[in-house]
Amino acid sequence: MLQINYIRENKAAVIEGLTKKYFADAEQIVNEIIETDQIRRDTQHNLDLMLADANSKAKAIGDLMKAGKKEEAEKEKAAATELRSKTKELQDLHTIKEEELNALLVKLPNLPHHSVPAGRTAEENINIYSHGEVPTLHADAQPHWELIKKYDIIDFELGNKITGAGFPVYKGKGARLQRALINFFLDEAGKSGYTEVQPPIMVNEASAYATGQLPDKDGQMYYANEDKFYLIPTAEVPITNIYRDMIIREEDLPIKNTGYTPCFRREAGSWGADVRGLNRLHQFDKVELVQIATPETSYAILEEMKKHVQGLLEKLELPYRILHLCAGDMSFTSALTFDFEVYSAAQKRWLEVSSVSNFEAYQANRLKLRYKVDGKTQLLHTLNGSALALPRIVASILENNQTPEGIRIPKALQAYTGFDLIK
RNA sequence: AGAGAGGUGUCCGAGUGGUUGAAGGAGCACGCCUGGAAAGCGUGUGUACGGGUAACCGUACCGAGGGUUCGAAUCCCUUCCUCUCUACCA
Known part of the structure; x- marks a missing residue:
């Protein structure tokens, strides 16, 4: 606010x-x-x-x-x-x-930072950086929704039976790959100085309001009626709310937290060809970074978070690009957002896998999250970023790394998966 | 889920309806003392909103929301939460 x-x-x-x-x-x-x-x-x-x-x-x-x-x-x-x-x-x-x-x-939404490009839609986002070669696949290469069946690693039909569309079941090496990615992301965040937390994945109304999901995104979250709890759409909500109603000592800043949680999104009103397979789910896994910083440092910290995400994608050997979102395409609460997109070779599409944002004092104002400067209390800045969201990473690993022998696991992940090939 | 107890400042902890924004501690900050430190002594130490260039002043806030009263942390109602015991259960 x-x-x-x-x-x-x-x-x-x-x-x-x-x-x-x-x-x-x-x-x-x-x-x-x-x-x-x-x-x-x-x-x-x-x-x-x-x-x-x-x-x-x-x-x-x-x-x-x-x-x-x-x-x-x-x-x-x-x-x-x-x-x-x-x-x-x-x-x-x-x-x-x-x-x-x-x-x-x-x-009122947050105001865009002065550096934010003008524009209304995703087409007007500016590609500020690209990395890696777009792989050329062999002639009979398949999209990931075929590959997961071929290797029997992710089962949408089973998820349909148990819950419904958009709740897949990960099996065998598929499940193992999920766990490997989560551990890899958490370990990398730990190396960058983030403190790991495991927050609740349901939050009360005050929390959903404080980070700005309410009232703006009411209807996009699953709601447990009986107890008035919302299933979190991102770990940003519970982790940032740790610091609700707090006055932080300046020497404790910046605060760096990371956490893995499942995320739940109703995705009401979004469907069509581009939501096939893992591209859009109702439940997915994500490791999130949250930082709380002084207004003077928040943009330097945003850069630092951007670098961290770049490092992850490079270790996973995925071709990616960074978009500086235009004003019209940014979220309600953000002042500046970088989206990271990974190329998924068989779909021949760029998939958003991370969004790194500075909210400046917008969330802090609702959170009542402050610190003291020269005896005066002042609002802090909050930032967060996905590092990373799993499903589309999995989709692009499967598609980009498919070979006649099977799916090659990126080197950095092999210590976590315990195997180097899905066959 | 049933029975009981309780929610007060950074923390602990008082509080008979009328100088209680709130005793007393602890902590923290500054000062004195000391060769230095500890101890000791002194002073200060909440948040929000409003007015004022400022010093400062006013108002509100004792889990939350109502009510009674000239006046409520204190009495009444509603509600949320925590703890203990019992029941149940990963």
């Missing part, structure tokens, strides 16, 4: 940023916010004065009672009652205005 003080003082920049993100009616909503805020502040000022008055009256009555002047106290009570009832009206108005203001603020 954007800070009201910032909006008040930087109205033009806010409208400009929102417009860059193709947010509809930016100017109108910002104006409405500023007006509502003004009424809220005026109301509070008047209310505070009145309450101060009422408090001193109450105190005076107390003193009279103590002094034994009962009758005088009784006389004062009538005036005090009157005053109190007047404060109620202002109190109600203040509450209403505060709620209105909050409802408006929650609607």
Whole structure:
């Protein structure tokens, strides 16, 4: 959530940023916010004065009672009652205005960082880096949804039976490959100084709200009605929420956490040819990086996280490219996002396997995540990135590394899989 | 799930409805003391919002939300959570 003080003082920049993100009616909503805020502040000022008055009256009555002047106290009570009832009206108005203001603020997405390219759709993202050769496959090469059947390593039919579409069963070397990737990613994160955590994979409403999934993505998360818990769409939610309502000591920054969790996404409204096989699932595995940093360091840290993800993809010997997302294609809460895409040779498609973002103070404002500088409390910056999401990595390993003898496992993974070929 | 106990500041822990934003500790910061340190002594040490250039002032906050009252951490209702015992169970 954007800070009201910032909006008040930087109205033009806010409208400009929102417009860059193709947010509809930016100017109108910002104006409405500023007006509502003004009424809220005026109301509070008047209310505070009145309450101060009422408090001193109450105190005076107390003193009279103590002094034994009962009758005088009784006389004062009538005036005090009157005053109190007047404060109620202002109190109600203040509450209403505060709620209105909050409802408006929650609607606003984060502002794009100044370096974010203009553009509305994925076509306008900018490819800032490419690495690795796109492999040329032999004539009868197959897409991964055929390969998994051929080698009997991932079973969608079985998942259908047990749960439904998008919940595959990993079997044998397929299951082993999953576990190898998870361990590999966690170990690599550990080497880069991240502390491993295992968070809950269901979160309460306050957590889903704090990282911005609610109210924006309500309906995209699975919901356990009876207990009002959401199944996490990413480990970002529980891990970042570890630090909700906290004031961090500056010397403890930056905070670096990593965690493996399954992720659950309803993916309502997305279907079609490009969601075949492992390309889009309702449940998938992911290792996530989360960092909490000062505003001065957050962009350097974003670079560091980008480097980390590059390192992973290079060790896995996968051709990849990095996209600097254009303003219109960024998520609601992000100020700057790099997407990593891996080439999946048989599908002849680039698949998104990681998204690394700086949220600046947007999440921190909802999280109430702060630190102290020179005695003043200030919001921190939050960042996160996938390192990595498994299914599409698996898809591209299967497709890119297929040989007549079987599927070759990247060297870096062999110590984790315990085999070098799926045949 | 049933019975009981409880939720107060960074932590521990008081709190009879009226200078309680909150005793007392501990911790932390600064100062004095010391050759240096410890101990000791002194001072300070919550958050949010509002007003003010600022010093500072005001208001709210004792799990959350309502209510009673001139006045609520304290009384009443609702709700969430934690702990103990019992039951059940990976």
